[in-house]
Amino acid sequence: MAGLFALSIDPAVYRGKFLDDLFWETFYRQHLGEQYGGLSTWDGKKIKIQTHRGLFRHTFQNNLMDLEGTEGIGYCGHTREPLFVHSKIGEMSVCFSGNIINRQELVDEFKNFDHTFERGGDDIEVIVKLIVQGVDIIDGIKRMAEKIKGAFALLVLTKEGIYAARCSTGHWPLVIGEKKGAVAVSSESGGFKNFGFKLVRDLKPGEIVLLKEGKIETxxxxxxxxxxxxxxxxxxxxxxxxxxxxxxxxxxxxxxxxALARRDIERGFIPDIVTPVPDSGRFHAIGYHQEFCRQMMEGKIRRVPLYDEVLLKWPYAGRSFTPQDEEERKLEAHIKLLVSGENYIDKVLVINEDSIVRGTQTSENLVPKVESIGVKEIHFRSSNPELNSYCPYGKTTKKGELFAAKIPSEKERIEFLGSKAENKQIVKSLKYNTIEDLVEAIGPPREQLCVDCDLL
Structure with a gap:
């Protein structure tokens, strides 16, 4: 999944700074992709574009010359986007989030008709070639959606405005934000309040909208x-x-x-300390700890574990989940994760993870580090259910590499997680939420949520 942001303003009403809003709101999508960043704008005369390799803020902050305009799109992700093209239906800059499962089939089909691909036929090239076959942008987006297998969220900047589209399954989100004289579409709403945007709604699955002059229309x-x-x-x-x-x-x-805490309480298990794997495990650990506190206040239990930050994230390290190369993931995981300078001798520790994807980072990196500060027992709690299948709609997992799929029994998984520690029995338990827990926590009906990666 890549990070997308689109902004359209009405200069007669808008009182903000166009490039500030576009730049910083795109920057707030950095966690969705670190390899490349890009901006493209329309100034009433032409489309302008700049792309850079590397972290968005540091490569762009002093290179915003000539990008002023009234409409713009931003991208943070795995490939160089937006992609600018001339076509029979006009000039456009395009960026997307998602994955095309049948990409190679479509590339081969185009090559049979003598099409060439400057970038080897990556996803964005295929998407653009499909769109420009339409009679106009909207028709092109619909034709593209009919041809591809996979999931996408899409931004297309043209002289007519910015088209934003979400695939019919709604797999990857897009949300709409507004403020006086401006409208935005984004992968997330996380940075909206800092720049005065109000979250209005989600783009509906299959919806195509046009952002123009600070307004939005389906x-x-x-x-x-x-x-x-x-x-x-x-x-x-x-x-x-x-x-x-x-x-x-x-x-x-x-x-x-x-939900994980309730099961531990039912079993009569109360650890000494609960800690997250930062940063993604933090709110899972907070919820785990709060459930113990709630039940103690209700008189159901007599003590609660301490919440502590036993694991620390080095703030200048990259992300360890998004790189597609296994060795790069291992290196980032090792560099970013530090342990507290305090001693935790003979403590029973629960470590909250958002999920356990491959298990190798946990066994090779996390467990030995935690063992080094004196912990007696480690108990892992994964908020996501067991990951049994790779996700074909993103680019971060591959067939056959998932932990639960490789090691089906709980006993063998526990042994694997402790295999690199000096005390091979230091990992005592590994518990997951169920799919039912997941659905209940999110809220929408089960049939509207994709949980394919959790299914055998």
Whole structure:
């Protein structure tokens, strides 16, 4: 999943700074992709574009010359986007979030008709080639959606305005924000309040909208499959203050942590300390701890675990989930995770994770570090259910590499997690939430949520 942001203003009413709003709101999508960043704007005469490799703020902050305008789109992700093209239906800059499962088939089909690909036929090239076959942008988006298999959220900047579209399943979110004289469409709402935007609503699955002169209008609908919104958006992908379908990600994470705590309380298990794997596990751990506190206040239990930050994240490290290369993921995980300078001799520790994806970072990196500060027992709690299948709609997991799918029994998983520690039995338990817990925590009906990665 990449980070997208679109902004349209009415200069007669808007009192903000166009480039500030566009730049900083795009920057707030950095957690969705670190490899490339891009901005493209329309100034009433032409489309302008700049893309850079690397972190968005540091590569762009002193390179915003000539990007003033009234409409603009921003991107943070894995490839160089937006992509600018000339076509029979006009000039455009395009960026997207998602994955095309049948990309190679479409590339081969285009090559059979003598099409060339400057970038080897990556997703964005295929999307653009499909769009420009339409009679106009809206028709092109619909044709593209009919041809591809996968999931997408899309921004297209033209002289007519900015078209934003969400695939018919609604797998990847787009939300709408407004303030006086301006309208925005974004992957997330996380930075809206800092720059005066009010979250209005989510783009509906299959909805195509046009942003122009600070206003937004629905222009079409992509027909297709049933709604299947990615549940992992709430569990991990989104920044904690993101709100989707009216439900804050932080609240979902606390509910999931609380569900894990209730089961531990029912079993009579109360650890000494609960700690998150930062940063993504923090609200899960808060929810776990709050459930113990709630039940103690109700007189159901007599003591609660301490909440502590045993694990620390080095703030200048990159993300360890988004890199597609395994060795790069391992390096980032090792560099970013530090342990407290305090001693935790003979303590029983619960570590809250948002999920356990591959298990290798946990066994090779996390467990030995925690063991080094004297912990007696480690108990892992995963808010997401067991990940049994890779996600074909994103780019961060691959077939056959998921922890639960590789090691089916709980006993063997516990042994694997402790295999790199000096005390091979230091990991004592590993518990997951169920799919039912996940659905209840999020709120929308089960049939509207994609939980395919949790299914065998």
């Amino acid at each position: 222009k079409g609908t992509i027909s297709g499959e049933k709604v299947q919104i990615c549940s992992f958006v709430w569990v991990y992908t989104a920044f904690p203050n993101g709100v989707f379908e009216g439900v804050p990600a932080s609240l979902v994470r606390k509910r999931l942590g609380a």
